[in-house]
Amino acid sequence: MENSDKSPGTALARGAALIGNFARSLPETPGVYRMLDAAGGVLYVGKARALRRRVTSYTQTEKLPIRLQRMVAETADMVFVHTHTEVEALLLESNLIKKLKPRFNVLLRDDKSFPYILITRDHDFPLLTKHRGAHNRKGDYFGPFASVVSVNHTVAILQRAFMLRNCADTVFANRSRPCLQYHIKRCTAPCVGLVSQQDYAGQVRLAHDFLSGKSREVQDSFVQQMQQASAVQNYEEAAKFRDRIRALTLIQSSQDVNVEGLGDADVVGLWRENGRSCVMVFFFRGGQNFGNRAYFPRHNAEEPDEALLGAFLAQFYENKPAPREILLSHPVEEAALLEQALNEKNAGRFKVRLAVPEKGQKKRLVELVVRNAREALEREALQLAGTGKLLEGVAALFDLDETPQRIEVYDNSHIAGTNMVGAMIVAGPEGFRKNAYRKFNIREAAAADDYGMMREVMQRRFAKAMEEGRGPETEGWPDVLLIDGGQGQFNAVHAALEDMGIAGSLTLVSIAKGPDRNAGREKFFMAGRPMFQLPVDDPVLHYLQRLRDEAHRFAIGSHRARRSKQIAISPLDDVPGIGAKRKKALLLHFGSAQEVARAGVQDLRQVEGISDAVAEKIYHYFHDNL
Structure with missing residues (x-):
């Protein structure tokens, strides 16, 4: 007979009683609460204006949707943080959601930092460069740009137009003659004194004005100088200004979506279909379109639009500055509180405003963004459908009981045993999970010992997870380990997994390139099976090749970054x-x-x-x- 304690009704009642016990001791003050399961994993993070009232609401289980009833039934413990204000609670909540990734929250995935253009202010001759990460260096940051491609394109054109240096300060300090950038008219060579500090400051001012939205004034200035040079028959100088005008025109022509009178703004559109959603964000700075990016947050199908979009915005702006205006396709939950939180983060530099346009150009712009969100969601659905079929093929090929949800792929990179790096990439039904990628700077393995490197990577990846209680059957544990290598690498990894007692909790496969490293003739190695190959035109083979190549790309990139850092050290x-x-x-x-x-x-x-x-x-x- 089945144990009655395991029944859903009993678990729900037990969870509600536990939450009720916590609620009775809580004050009616702002704060953040966390619901934990029996293993200590975080189920949900929430914030409240009045903790006791909010937590008590979970005990009224008959009023909760099915999703929250499941959450209450799994709750085995709670943790509370008291804050001074509700705004502090909102900021802490969004921070914890991004850090802990609770499965009952709306989760923003692929939240990489955006690239910016930086004009430094800590040097007599400022540097124009691409920047990603914390804004710690003194200077003016322009962005965000939606992609590295768009920011690289813009930086290249700005160098043609304003001829600012792009070299590091250490390189600048050690130049004795102009570099190639000067000879191809991309820099005025301040490193060797070919331009005065005052004239260079004028170049910087023009670039600053252009990026701040004064593009028309800057272009008019270049036109005037071109005409003046032409009038005195200085055609070489006139040609220089002509080329710079063309460069600025190239930037402006690439801004295919512009709205007159729109300064610094983000335009956010939501589209939902079949239980999934896409949030599309267009970035406008200084009236110029800096590109757009699509997000596919993880959430429950029952989540209302205003709650979904509100949770997205709180997490989205948690690690990046908000512009003056955020135009939305839907109203958001607790909009006034969210505005207050964004303004507190902004430290009074300007007022941030959320708005849902109802007419005019801004309304049409929001509709355009929503249309882009719908198309992006349709493309994502098609891609997921294709990936789902391929994962079913992987399950059949490797004799898995279920379709794999997490595949980890490993590779090593080094040159003659120097700057050794191990790399791990992660893939699943939604594609590559780049926020889960990891690199391992090899510390213990002997130089050029590929087997030793693999053993060290396995030890560091899984021993730490086991110590922290993130072992088999927990979220984040892989279903398949794919190793780039042959029988030797397979044996090394299998031995390491057996030493840790986890070899039976996942499926280990190694993939070796064929004769003469021919793609399509890969050999596969697994425990209990002889080596096997797949037909050259097998879609599952192509998928596994793509996973291996992505791991190889990430390993090579990590190795080059480490090597470049070492080379730069004098x-x-x-x-x-x-x-x-x-x-x-x-x-x-x-x-x-x-x-x-x-x-x-x-x-x-x-x-x-x-x-x-x-x-x-x-x-x-x-x-x-x-």
């Missing part, structure tokens, strides 16, 4: 008392850091700016550390 960077000017003088005099290290005290004294004391310090730094 032995002179760690010498006490040696700044950019002295380093430049030393490198110009000796030709390389290695020659500086070999130099005697007398030789070092010959360099301009190097005193006797500094020469002694440099000499002893290199020779005392041998």
Whole structure:
């Protein structure tokens, strides 16, 4: 006979009673609550103006939708954080949702930081560059741009139009002659004094004005200067301004969606169909369209539009600045509170306003964004349908009981045993989960030991997960491990998994390239089966190749990034008392850091700016550390 404690009704009543016990001790003050399951996993994060009242509402189970009844039935514990205001609670809630990813919340996926254009303000000759990440460096940030492609395209054209430097400060400090950028008219070579600081500041001001929305004024200025040069028959100078005008026109012509009078704004449109949704965001800055991006948040089909869009916005702006105006396709839940939270984050620089346009150009723009959201959701549905069939093929090929929900693919990269990196990529029904990718800087394996590298990666990936209670049967545990390699790599990984006692909790497969590394002749290795191959035209083979190639791409990229970072390090960077000017003088005099290290005290004294004391310090730094 089935245990009555396992029945849904009993579990629901038990969960409601537990929540009621917590509610009785809570104050009627703002705060954030977390519902936890029996294993300590976070089921749900919520915020409340009055904690006791909000938490008590979960005990009235007959009024809850099925989704929340399931959540209450699984609740085994609760955690509370008290805040001073409801706005603080909202900000903390969105932060915790993004960090903990509770399965009963609306979750914003693929929330990568956006690229910006940065004009620095910590150097006499500011740098124009692409920037992604925290805005820690002093300067002016323009964006966000919807993609790296669009920001790279814009930066390249801005260099043609305004001729600002794009080199790192360390490179700038060590130049002795103009680089290629000067010769192809992309820079005015401030590094070697071919432009004064005042004239360069004028170039920076024009670029700043253009990115701030004053494109018409900047273009008119170039036209006037071109005409003046032409009037005095200085046709070479006139041609330079003509080319710069063409560059600016190229940027403006690529802004295919523009609305007159729209300054800094994000336009957000929601479309829902068959239990799924797409939120499309168009970015406008300085009246210019900086592109758009589609999001497919994870949520329950019962979630109302106003709650879904409100949760999306709270998470979306949690790690990025909001513009002055956010135009929406639907009203959002607690709009006034959300506005207040965004304005607090904005620290009073300007007022952020949420609006649902009802007429005019802005209304038509929102309708355009919603139409784009609908089309993006249709494309996503087609892609998911195709991926679903391929995953069914993977399940059949590898004798899985169910269609895999999480496939982890591993690869290593190094050059002659240096800068060794292991990489993990993740794929599932929704495609590649790039926010779950991981890289492992190899610490213990011997140089060029591919098997040792794989063993170390497995140990670090799974031992830590087991320690934190994220073992088999928990969310985030893989169904399939796909290893880029042959029988040797398979054996190394299988042994590592057996040592940890988890070999039976997942399916391990290795995929090796065929003879002469021919794509299409891959060999597959699994426990208990002889090596096998698939027909060259098999769609499942093509899917597994795509997974392997993505892991290879990520591993190579991680290795190159690590190698580039090491290459950029100069032995002179760690010498006490040696700044950019002295380093430049030393490198110009000796030709390389290695020659500086070999130099005697007398030789070092010959360099301009190097005193006797500094020469002694440099000499002893290199020779005392041998």
